[in-house]
Amino acid sequence: EAQVTQNPRYLITVTGKKLTVTCSQNMNHEYMSWYRQDPGLGLRQIYYSMNVEVTDKGDVPEGYKVSRKEKRNFPLILESPSPNQTSLYFCASSLSASGETQYFGPGTRLLVL
Amino acid sequence: AQKITQTQPGMFVQEKEAVTLDCTYDTSDPSYGLFWYKQPSSGEMIFLIYQGSYDQQNATEGRYSLNFQKARKSANLVISASQLGDSAMYFCAMRENAYNFNKFYFGSGTKLNVKP
Numbered sequence: 345e346a347q348v349t350q351n352p353r354y355l356i357t358v359t360g361k362k363l364t365v366t367c368s369q370n371m372n373h374e375y376m377s378w379y380r381q382d383p384g385l386g387l388r389q390i391y392y393s394m395n396v397e398v399t400d401k402g403d404v405p406e407g408y409k410v411s412r413k414e415k416r417n418f419p420l421i422l423e424s425p426s427p428n429q430t431s432l433y434f435c436a437s438s439l440s441a442s443g444e445t446q447y448f449g450p451g452t453r454l455l456v457l
Numbered sequence: 458a459q460k461i462t463q464t465q466p467g468m469f470v471q472e473k474e475a476v477t478l479d480c481t482y483d484t485s486d487p488s489y490g491l492f493w494y495k496q497p498s499s500g501e502m503i504f505l506i507y508q509g510s511y512d513q514q515n516a517t518e519g520r521y522s523l524n525f526q527k528a529r530k531s532a533n534l535v536i537s538a539s540q541l542g543d544s545a546m547y548f549c550a551m552r553e554n555a556y557n558f559n560k561f562y563f564g565s566g567t568k569l570n571v572k573p
Contacts, residue, residue, distance in 0.1 A: 375559070386461075448503075
């Protein structure tokens with residue numbers, strides 16, 4: 345089954361404790377992206393990747409890191425999480441940067457205390 | 458300036474009626490794509506419909522159609538024959554293809570409630 349998976353789905357952590365949210369897709373997609381969703385703000389793009397070893401900042405990259413060492417994986421790293429990073433995070437992928445459909449993962453709900 | 462504006466935070470529609478969800482966008486990029494997504498209360502994001510900036514015809518997907526008015530920079534979603542299962546949050550989104558290296562922008566969403 346074609347899908348985007350994210351782990352963990354739920355995470356409670358404390359300020360400053362490094363964490364990684366994994367994202368994997370099995371569709372051989374080139375374009376992958378991370379978003380955060382906050383009430384009243386819709387989704388905002390954090391980082392995106394056009395292909396392996398090609399990443400770039402979205403609208404709200406501060407406090408986040410990403411890497412794209414393999415085509416299928418695009419982990420999101422919070423080196424020193426803060427409470428303002430409490431949010432719902434989505435990973436998404438599409439066949440190419442100009443793809444007509446972007447497939448979303450199920451979301452990761454993060455609470456930083 | 459906001460890239461995507463959805464001015465209707467919430468809407469009600471009677472079952473079996475049609476409903477239009479508004480979306481306006483702001484870009485100077487000549488090449489862009491417009492998307493609509495549905496987010497039910499369960500939280501997943503479901504792709505509904507896509508319109509490219511160079512597409513001459515309005516996009517349609519089953520009961521969904523996108524009313525694309527390029528000069529007015531609007532991309533309204535029309536849902537025909539509403540069903541109870543259409544109750545959800547709806548997001549309009551835009552991808553700028555040329556000047557902004559394929560960045561995505563989302564609106565703040567419209568919560569649609571379908572009444573029986």
